[in-house]
Amino acid sequence: xxxxxxxxxxxxxxxxxxxxxxxxxxxxxxxxxxxxxxxxxxxxxxxxxxxxxxxxxxxxxxxxxxxxxxxxxxxxxxxxxxxxxxxxxxxxxxxxxxxxxxxxxxxxxxxxxxxxxxxxxxxxxxxxxxxxxxxxxxxxxxxxxxxxxxxxxxxxxxxxxxxxxxxxxxxxxxxxxxxxxxxxxxxxxxxxxxxxxxxxxxxxxxxxxxxxxxxxxxxxxxxxxxxxxxxxxxx
Amino acid sequence: xxxxxxxxxxxxxxxxxxxxxxxxxxxxxxxxxxxxxxxxxxxxxxxxxxxxxxxxxxxxxxxxxxxxxxxxxxxxxxxxxxxxxxxxxxxxxxxxxxxxxxxxxxxxxxxxxxxxxxxxxxxxxxxxxxxx
Numbered sequence: 001x002x003x004x005x006x007x008x009x010x011x012x013x014x015x016x017x018x019x020x021x022x023x024x025x026x027x028x029x030x031x032x033x034x035x036x037x038x039x040x041x042x043x044x045x046x047x048x049x050x051x052x053x054x055x056x057x058x059x060x061x062x063x064x065x066x067x068x069x070x071x072x073x074x075x076x077x078x079x080x081x082x083x084x085x086x087x088x089x090x091x092x093x094x095x096x097x098x099x100x101x102x103x104x105x106x107x108x109x110x111x112x113x114x115x116x117x118x119x120x121x122x123x124x125x126x127x128x129x130x131x132x133x134x135x136x137x138x139x140x141x142x143x144x145x146x147x148x149x150x151x152x153x154x155x156x157x158x159x160x161x162x163x164x165x166x167x168x169x170x171x172x173x174x175x176x177x178x179x180x181x182x183x184x185x186x187x188x189x190x191x192x193x194x195x196x197x198x199x200x201x202x203x204x205x206x207x208x209x210x211x212x213x214x215x216x217x218x219x220x221x222x223x224x225x226x227x228x229x230x231x232x233x234x235x
Numbered sequence: 236x237x238x239x240x241x242x243x244x245x246x247x248x249x250x251x252x253x254x255x256x257x258x259x260x261x262x263x264x265x266x267x268x269x270x271x272x273x274x275x276x277x278x279x280x281x282x283x284x285x286x287x288x289x290x291x292x293x294x295x296x297x298x299x300x301x302x303x304x305x306x307x308x309x310x311x312x313x314x315x316x317x318x319x320x321x322x323x324x325x326x327x328x329x330x331x332x333x334x335x336x337x338x339x340x341x342x343x344x345x346x347x348x349x350x351x352x353x354x355x356x357x358x359x360x361x362x363x364x365x366x367x
Binding site for chain 2: 001002003004005006007028031032035038040041042043044045046047048049050051052053055056057058059060063064065066067082085086089090092093094095096097098099100102103155158166167168170171174175178179182183186201204205207208
Protein backbone atom coordinates (compact mmCIF):
# COMPACT_ATOMS: atom_id res chain seq x y z
CA UNK A 1 0.00 0.00 0.00
CA UNK A 2 2.32 2.71 -1.24
CA UNK A 3 0.47 5.88 -2.15
CA UNK A 4 1.87 7.54 -5.28
CA UNK A 5 2.01 11.29 -5.89
CA UNK A 6 -1.31 12.70 -7.03
CA UNK A 7 -3.81 10.60 -5.06
CA UNK A 8 -4.26 13.31 -2.43
CA UNK A 9 -4.60 17.07 -2.73
CA UNK A 10 -1.87 19.37 -1.47
CA UNK A 11 -3.45 20.30 1.91
CA UNK A 12 -3.93 16.63 2.81
CA UNK A 13 -0.39 15.75 1.75
CA UNK A 14 1.00 18.64 3.79
CA UNK A 15 -1.13 17.69 6.79
CA UNK A 16 -0.03 14.05 6.75
CA UNK A 17 3.54 15.27 6.21
CA UNK A 18 3.31 17.37 9.37
CA UNK A 19 1.81 14.47 11.32
CA UNK A 20 4.52 12.14 10.01
CA UNK A 21 7.31 14.57 10.94
CA UNK A 22 5.87 14.97 14.45
CA UNK A 23 5.53 11.21 14.87
CA UNK A 24 9.11 10.62 13.72
CA UNK A 25 10.32 13.34 16.08
CA UNK A 26 8.53 11.85 19.07
CA UNK A 27 9.63 8.33 18.07
CA UNK A 28 13.27 9.38 17.95
CA UNK A 29 12.97 10.44 21.58
CA UNK A 30 10.80 7.58 22.81
CA UNK A 31 12.85 4.91 21.01
CA UNK A 32 15.69 5.56 23.44
CA UNK A 33 13.70 3.96 26.23
CA UNK A 34 13.10 0.85 24.14
CA UNK A 35 16.69 0.16 23.17
CA UNK A 36 19.69 -1.02 25.13
CA UNK A 37 23.18 -2.16 24.17
CA UNK A 38 21.96 -5.65 23.34
CA UNK A 39 18.88 -4.82 21.32
CA UNK A 40 20.06 -1.72 19.43
CA UNK A 41 21.87 -3.70 16.70
CA UNK A 42 18.57 -5.38 15.91
CA UNK A 43 17.03 -2.13 14.63
CA UNK A 44 18.88 -1.96 11.31
CA UNK A 45 18.36 -5.69 10.79
CA UNK A 46 14.62 -5.50 11.40
CA UNK A 47 14.36 -2.57 8.98
CA UNK A 48 16.36 -4.51 6.38
CA UNK A 49 14.15 -7.55 6.81
CA UNK A 50 10.98 -5.47 6.45
CA UNK A 51 12.37 -3.94 3.26
CA UNK A 52 13.20 -7.39 1.85
CA UNK A 53 9.83 -8.86 2.82
CA UNK A 54 7.99 -5.90 1.27
CA UNK A 55 9.48 -6.86 -2.10
CA UNK A 56 7.72 -10.20 -1.98
CA UNK A 57 4.25 -9.61 -3.35
CA UNK A 58 2.05 -12.62 -2.84
CA UNK A 59 -1.13 -13.24 -4.87
CA UNK A 60 -4.38 -12.69 -2.96
CA UNK A 61 -7.19 -12.80 -5.51
CA UNK A 62 -6.97 -13.05 -9.28
CA UNK A 63 -4.96 -10.17 -10.66
CA UNK A 64 -4.22 -8.66 -7.26
CA UNK A 65 -1.27 -9.09 -4.94
CA UNK A 66 -0.31 -7.91 -1.51
CA UNK A 67 2.86 -7.48 0.46
CA UNK A 68 3.95 -7.09 4.03
CA UNK A 69 3.69 -3.68 5.66
CA UNK A 70 5.73 -4.66 8.70
CA UNK A 71 4.58 -2.27 11.44
CA UNK A 72 3.45 -5.11 13.69
CA UNK A 73 6.61 -7.20 13.23
CA UNK A 74 8.84 -4.23 13.95
CA UNK A 75 6.80 -3.09 16.96
CA UNK A 76 6.88 -6.52 18.60
CA UNK A 77 10.56 -7.14 17.85
CA UNK A 78 12.09 -3.76 18.76
CA UNK A 79 9.27 -1.76 20.36
CA UNK A 80 6.48 0.38 18.88
CA UNK A 81 8.36 3.70 18.68
CA UNK A 82 11.47 2.08 17.25
CA UNK A 83 9.19 0.08 14.95
CA UNK A 84 7.76 3.27 13.47
CA UNK A 85 11.33 4.43 12.80
CA UNK A 86 12.23 1.09 11.15
CA UNK A 87 9.30 1.13 8.74
CA UNK A 88 9.76 4.89 8.19
CA UNK A 89 13.35 4.21 7.11
CA UNK A 90 12.12 1.57 4.66
CA UNK A 91 9.56 4.00 3.21
CA UNK A 92 12.15 6.74 2.81
CA UNK A 93 14.54 4.47 0.92
CA UNK A 94 11.71 3.07 -1.22
CA UNK A 95 10.51 6.55 -2.23
CA UNK A 96 13.93 8.06 -2.95
CA UNK A 97 15.84 5.10 -4.39
CA UNK A 98 13.16 2.89 -5.91
CA UNK A 99 10.42 5.38 -6.88
CA UNK A 100 8.05 3.24 -4.80
CA UNK A 101 5.59 5.56 -3.05
CA UNK A 102 5.42 9.21 -4.04
CA UNK A 103 7.79 11.76 -2.57
CA UNK A 104 4.97 14.22 -1.84
CA UNK A 105 3.08 11.21 -0.47
CA UNK A 106 5.89 10.19 1.89
CA UNK A 107 4.09 11.68 4.89
CA UNK A 108 0.89 9.90 3.91
CA UNK A 109 2.77 6.63 3.55
CA UNK A 110 4.47 7.05 6.93
CA UNK A 111 1.04 7.61 8.51
CA UNK A 112 -0.53 4.61 6.75
CA UNK A 113 2.24 2.03 6.49
CA UNK A 114 4.43 2.86 9.50
CA UNK A 115 2.23 4.59 12.08
CA UNK A 116 -1.16 2.94 11.59
CA UNK A 117 0.24 -0.60 11.36
CA UNK A 118 2.58 -0.15 14.33
CA UNK A 119 -0.13 1.42 16.50
CA UNK A 120 -2.73 -1.23 15.66
CA UNK A 121 -0.20 -4.08 15.64
CA UNK A 122 1.24 -3.14 19.01
CA UNK A 123 -2.12 -2.18 20.54
CA UNK A 124 -3.75 -5.48 19.66
CA UNK A 125 -0.61 -7.37 20.66
CA UNK A 126 -0.52 -5.78 24.13
CA UNK A 127 -4.26 -6.13 24.68
CA UNK A 128 -4.13 -9.84 23.87
CA UNK A 129 -0.98 -10.32 25.90
CA UNK A 130 -2.79 -8.96 28.93
CA UNK A 131 -5.75 -11.33 28.70
CA UNK A 132 -4.03 -14.46 27.36
CA UNK A 133 -1.68 -16.73 29.36
CA UNK A 134 1.72 -15.11 29.99
CA UNK A 135 3.66 -17.63 27.98
CA UNK A 136 6.47 -17.10 25.50
CA UNK A 137 4.63 -19.28 23.01
CA UNK A 138 1.77 -16.77 22.95
CA UNK A 139 3.98 -13.92 21.72
CA UNK A 140 3.98 -14.86 18.00
CA UNK A 141 0.24 -15.58 18.15
CA UNK A 142 -0.56 -12.17 19.64
CA UNK A 143 1.81 -10.56 17.13
CA UNK A 144 0.08 -12.31 14.22
CA UNK A 145 -3.34 -11.15 15.45
CA UNK A 146 -2.06 -7.56 15.63
CA UNK A 147 -0.54 -7.88 12.17
CA UNK A 148 -3.75 -9.26 10.71
CA UNK A 149 -5.86 -6.36 11.97
CA UNK A 150 -3.25 -3.71 11.17
CA UNK A 151 -3.67 -4.11 7.42
CA UNK A 152 -7.45 -3.56 7.06
CA UNK A 153 -7.29 -0.74 9.62
CA UNK A 154 -4.55 0.97 7.61
CA UNK A 155 -6.69 0.57 4.50
CA UNK A 156 -9.56 2.27 6.34
CA UNK A 157 -7.25 5.13 7.33
CA UNK A 158 -6.52 5.50 3.62
CA UNK A 159 -10.25 5.64 2.89
CA UNK A 160 -10.72 8.24 5.64
CA UNK A 161 -7.97 10.38 4.18
CA UNK A 162 -9.43 9.92 0.70
CA UNK A 163 -12.81 11.15 1.91
CA UNK A 164 -11.07 14.32 3.12
CA UNK A 165 -8.55 14.98 0.40
CA UNK A 166 -8.75 12.45 -2.44
CA UNK A 167 -8.28 13.99 -5.87
CA UNK A 168 -10.92 11.92 -7.70
CA UNK A 169 -14.66 12.24 -7.20
CA UNK A 170 -15.54 8.65 -6.41
CA UNK A 171 -17.92 6.84 -4.10
CA UNK A 172 -16.26 6.57 -0.71
CA UNK A 173 -18.56 3.71 0.27
CA UNK A 174 -17.50 1.73 -2.80
CA UNK A 175 -13.85 2.57 -2.10
CA UNK A 176 -14.20 1.42 1.51
CA UNK A 177 -15.81 -1.88 0.50
CA UNK A 178 -13.16 -2.60 -2.12
CA UNK A 179 -10.24 -1.62 0.11
CA UNK A 180 -11.51 -3.57 3.10
CA UNK A 181 -12.21 -6.71 1.07
CA UNK A 182 -8.76 -7.00 -0.45
CA UNK A 183 -6.85 -5.84 2.64
CA UNK A 184 -8.49 -8.38 4.94
CA UNK A 185 -6.97 -10.99 2.62
CA UNK A 186 -3.59 -9.26 2.58
CA UNK A 187 -3.83 -9.16 6.39
CA UNK A 188 -3.76 -12.97 6.43
CA UNK A 189 -0.41 -12.86 4.64
CA UNK A 190 0.82 -10.16 7.01
CA UNK A 191 -0.18 -12.35 9.96
CA UNK A 192 1.58 -15.42 8.54
CA UNK A 193 4.85 -13.57 7.87
CA UNK A 194 4.70 -11.87 11.28
CA UNK A 195 4.10 -15.19 13.02
CA UNK A 196 7.09 -16.78 11.28
CA UNK A 197 9.45 -13.84 11.76
CA UNK A 198 8.62 -13.18 15.41
CA UNK A 199 8.49 -16.90 16.14
CA UNK A 200 11.93 -17.46 14.58
CA UNK A 201 13.70 -14.75 16.58
CA UNK A 202 11.82 -15.80 19.71
CA UNK A 203 12.92 -19.41 19.26
CA UNK A 204 16.61 -18.56 19.19
CA UNK A 205 16.90 -15.37 21.24
CA UNK A 206 13.77 -14.57 23.25
CA UNK A 207 15.81 -12.11 25.32
CA UNK A 208 16.05 -9.78 22.31
CA UNK A 209 12.32 -9.63 21.55
CA UNK A 210 10.82 -6.44 22.97
CA UNK A 211 7.32 -7.86 23.10
CA UNK A 212 8.51 -10.84 25.15
CA UNK A 213 10.12 -8.72 27.88
CA UNK A 214 7.15 -8.73 30.21
CA UNK A 215 6.66 -12.46 29.81
CA UNK A 216 10.33 -13.19 30.50
CA UNK A 217 10.48 -10.77 33.44
CA UNK A 218 7.52 -12.47 35.01
CA UNK A 219 9.23 -15.80 34.65
CA UNK A 220 12.55 -14.54 36.00
CA UNK A 221 10.84 -13.15 39.08
CA UNK A 222 10.03 -16.67 40.10
CA UNK A 223 13.68 -17.68 39.92
CA UNK A 224 15.39 -14.64 41.33
CA UNK A 225 14.86 -13.14 44.72
CA UNK A 226 15.53 -9.55 43.64
CA UNK A 227 13.30 -8.04 40.99
CA UNK A 228 15.08 -6.86 37.86
CA UNK A 229 15.05 -3.10 37.77
CA UNK A 230 13.50 -1.75 34.61
CA UNK A 231 13.28 1.79 33.35
CA UNK A 232 11.26 0.63 30.40
CA UNK A 233 8.59 3.04 29.26
CA UNK A 234 5.17 1.48 28.87
CA UNK A 235 3.87 2.28 25.45
CA UNK B 236 25.37 -17.69 25.98
CA UNK B 237 23.21 -20.29 27.64
CA UNK B 238 19.48 -20.00 27.79
CA UNK B 239 17.15 -20.39 30.70
CA UNK B 240 16.39 -23.94 29.68
CA UNK B 241 20.08 -24.75 29.30
CA UNK B 242 19.98 -24.73 25.50
CA UNK B 243 22.82 -22.90 23.83
CA UNK B 244 21.68 -19.77 22.06
CA UNK B 245 23.33 -18.14 19.08
CA UNK B 246 25.34 -15.04 19.94
CA UNK B 247 24.48 -11.57 18.73
CA UNK B 248 26.80 -11.83 15.74
CA UNK B 249 25.43 -15.18 14.64
CA UNK B 250 21.88 -13.90 14.89
CA UNK B 251 22.74 -10.72 12.99
CA UNK B 252 24.42 -12.76 10.26
CA UNK B 253 21.38 -15.02 10.06
CA UNK B 254 18.84 -12.20 9.78
CA UNK B 255 20.99 -10.39 7.22
CA UNK B 256 21.44 -13.55 5.16
CA UNK B 257 17.69 -14.23 5.14
CA UNK B 258 16.99 -10.60 4.14
CA UNK B 259 19.57 -10.70 1.34
CA UNK B 260 18.19 -13.99 0.02
CA UNK B 261 14.61 -12.70 0.08
CA UNK B 262 15.44 -9.38 -1.61
CA UNK B 263 18.20 -10.66 -3.89
CA UNK B 264 16.78 -13.99 -4.97
CA UNK B 265 13.18 -14.69 -3.93
CA UNK B 266 12.00 -11.26 -5.10
CA UNK B 267 12.25 -12.44 -8.71
CA UNK B 268 9.45 -14.88 -8.01
CA UNK B 269 7.17 -12.31 -6.37
CA UNK B 270 3.77 -11.67 -7.90
CA UNK B 271 3.81 -9.00 -10.57
CA UNK B 272 0.12 -8.24 -10.17
CA UNK B 273 -0.89 -4.80 -8.89
CA UNK B 274 -1.05 -4.66 -5.10
CA UNK B 275 -4.23 -4.06 -3.10
CA UNK B 276 -4.24 -0.27 -3.43
CA UNK B 277 -3.20 -0.25 -7.11
CA UNK B 278 -5.83 -2.81 -7.93
CA UNK B 279 -8.59 -0.92 -6.08
CA UNK B 280 -7.49 2.35 -7.71
CA UNK B 281 -7.90 0.75 -11.15
CA UNK B 282 -11.24 -0.78 -10.26
CA UNK B 283 -12.60 2.45 -8.76
CA UNK B 284 -11.22 4.51 -11.64
CA UNK B 285 -8.70 6.78 -9.96
CA UNK B 286 -5.43 5.07 -10.84
CA UNK B 287 -4.80 7.69 -13.54
CA UNK B 288 -4.56 10.40 -10.90
CA UNK B 289 -1.14 9.01 -9.93
CA UNK B 290 1.53 11.40 -11.12
CA UNK B 291 4.90 10.48 -12.60
CA UNK B 292 7.42 9.81 -9.87
CA UNK B 293 10.01 12.56 -9.53
CA UNK B 294 12.64 9.91 -8.80
CA UNK B 295 11.32 7.68 -11.59
CA UNK B 296 14.48 8.08 -13.67
CA UNK B 297 16.78 6.93 -10.90
CA UNK B 298 19.16 4.01 -11.54
CA UNK B 299 17.13 1.68 -9.32
CA UNK B 300 13.61 3.01 -9.99
CA UNK B 301 10.93 0.32 -9.82
CA UNK B 302 13.48 -2.13 -8.40
CA UNK B 303 15.14 -2.40 -11.80
CA UNK B 304 18.91 -2.04 -11.91
CA UNK B 305 18.76 -1.94 -15.73
CA UNK B 306 20.79 -5.07 -16.31
CA UNK B 307 20.17 -7.43 -19.22
CA UNK B 308 18.80 -10.14 -17.00
CA UNK B 309 15.55 -9.35 -15.26
CA UNK B 310 16.50 -11.71 -12.46
CA UNK B 311 19.78 -9.91 -11.88
CA UNK B 312 18.15 -6.47 -12.13
CA UNK B 313 15.65 -7.01 -9.37
CA UNK B 314 18.18 -8.99 -7.34
CA UNK B 315 20.80 -6.24 -7.43
CA UNK B 316 18.15 -3.64 -6.58
CA UNK B 317 17.02 -5.78 -3.65
CA UNK B 318 20.52 -6.33 -2.30
CA UNK B 319 21.36 -2.62 -2.57
CA UNK B 320 18.09 -1.77 -0.84
CA UNK B 321 18.72 -4.18 2.04
CA UNK B 322 22.21 -2.76 2.60
CA UNK B 323 21.07 0.88 2.39
CA UNK B 324 18.18 0.27 4.81
CA UNK B 325 20.50 -1.66 7.15
CA UNK B 326 22.98 1.22 7.09
CA UNK B 327 20.34 3.89 7.69
CA UNK B 328 18.60 1.85 10.37
CA UNK B 329 21.90 1.31 12.17
CA UNK B 330 22.80 4.99 11.88
CA UNK B 331 19.40 5.74 13.36
CA UNK B 332 20.21 3.87 16.55
CA UNK B 333 23.26 6.07 17.04
CA UNK B 334 21.09 9.17 16.70
CA UNK B 335 18.51 7.75 19.11
CA UNK B 336 21.08 6.65 21.68
CA UNK B 337 23.48 9.59 21.26
CA UNK B 338 22.96 10.92 24.78
CA UNK B 339 23.60 8.85 27.86
CA UNK B 340 20.31 7.11 28.58
CA UNK B 341 20.73 7.01 32.39
CA UNK B 342 20.59 10.77 32.71
CA UNK B 343 18.34 11.46 29.77
CA UNK B 344 15.66 8.96 30.67
CA UNK B 345 14.25 10.46 33.84
CA UNK B 346 14.47 14.05 32.69
CA UNK B 347 12.80 13.24 29.39
CA UNK B 348 9.93 11.32 30.83
CA UNK B 349 9.19 14.07 33.31
CA UNK B 350 9.24 16.76 30.66
CA UNK B 351 7.27 14.85 28.05
CA UNK B 352 3.95 16.45 28.82
CA UNK B 353 5.27 19.98 28.77
CA UNK B 354 7.85 19.96 26.04
CA UNK B 355 8.59 17.62 23.18
CA UNK B 356 11.50 19.45 21.62
CA UNK B 357 13.79 20.46 24.46
CA UNK B 358 15.83 17.36 25.17
CA UNK B 359 17.42 17.70 28.59
CA UNK B 360 20.54 19.61 27.58
CA UNK B 361 21.37 20.61 31.14
CA UNK B 362 23.50 17.70 32.26
CA UNK B 363 25.16 16.38 29.16
CA UNK B 364 26.54 18.32 26.27
CA UNK B 365 28.59 15.67 24.60
CA UNK B 366 26.68 15.51 21.35
CA UNK B 367 28.96 16.51 18.50
